[in-house]
Amino acid sequence: MFRSKELKDFGERSGKISRWWLESDLRRSWRSFSYKFFKRPIFEIKLLYGWYVNVFRNDYDFDGHCLYAIVEYKLRRVEKALQNGFAIQEDMDMKALRLAVKLARRLKEDRYDDIFLDRHERKWGELETWLTPIPNTNSSQWHSRRSKAINAEQKEQERAEFIACMRAADAMVRREQKWFYGILNKYLRNWWD
Numbered sequence: 001m002f003r004s005k006e007l008k009d010f011g012e013r014s015g016k017i018s019r020w021w022l023e024s025d026l027r028r029s030w031r032s033f034s035y036k037f038f039k040r041p042i043f044e045i046k047l048l049y050g051w052y053v054n055v056f057r058n059d060y061d062f063d064g065h066c067l068y069a070i071v072e073y074k075l076r077r078v079e080k081a082l083q084n085g086f087a088i089q090e091d092m093d094m095k096a097l098r099l100a101v102k103l104a105r106r107l108k109e110d111r112y113d114d115i116f117l118d119r120h121e122r123k124w125g126e127l128e129t130w131l132t133p134i135p136n137t138n139s140s141q142w143h144s145r146r147s148k149a150i151n152a153e154q155k156e157q158e159r160a161e162f163i164a165c166m167r168a169a170d171a172m173v174r175r176e177q178k179w180f181y182g183i184l185n186k187y188l189r190n191w192w193d
Helices: 014-023 025-053 064-083 091-109 112-124 151-189
Strands: 127-132 140-146
Touching: 014 025, 025 064, 064 091, 091 151, 112 151, 140 151
Parallel strands: none
Antiparallel strands: 127 140
């Protein structure tokens, strides 16, 4: 049954005093005063602290990759608001929101290379690197090798497999980015209360 954005039932308050209080000008004045001087400033401080702890502590302007942390945090807040909100949400919309949060977290953590490199290191050994100075210059040349790649043929195969690992990791990132942006594109306008 389609019930999207139908209001949840919270019950009604009964009693003459509670009805009088809900309809009185005194209540409106008190709510306005307490909101302006107590609730709103406390809410804003909590909000700023939450953003600092979850996002801005590890935010860098030189890295556009940090946008995923912002989007993940905001989507988690939206999910909580929709679960505790006044409207009934469609299951499909909420599943899409949870998937978007999961994808944003994975894209933020960016551990796609690790999946493929761990397998590559088990097969070929750990990467050893060193620098050798170039004579008559202030430069150095970077060298690397794997302990299990001994002859030239094995080194060539190891290099080809390493490139294949990096391409597979890049393809996985691109696939999950496309999936994430597709979810946002399709469901973003449904995530409101």
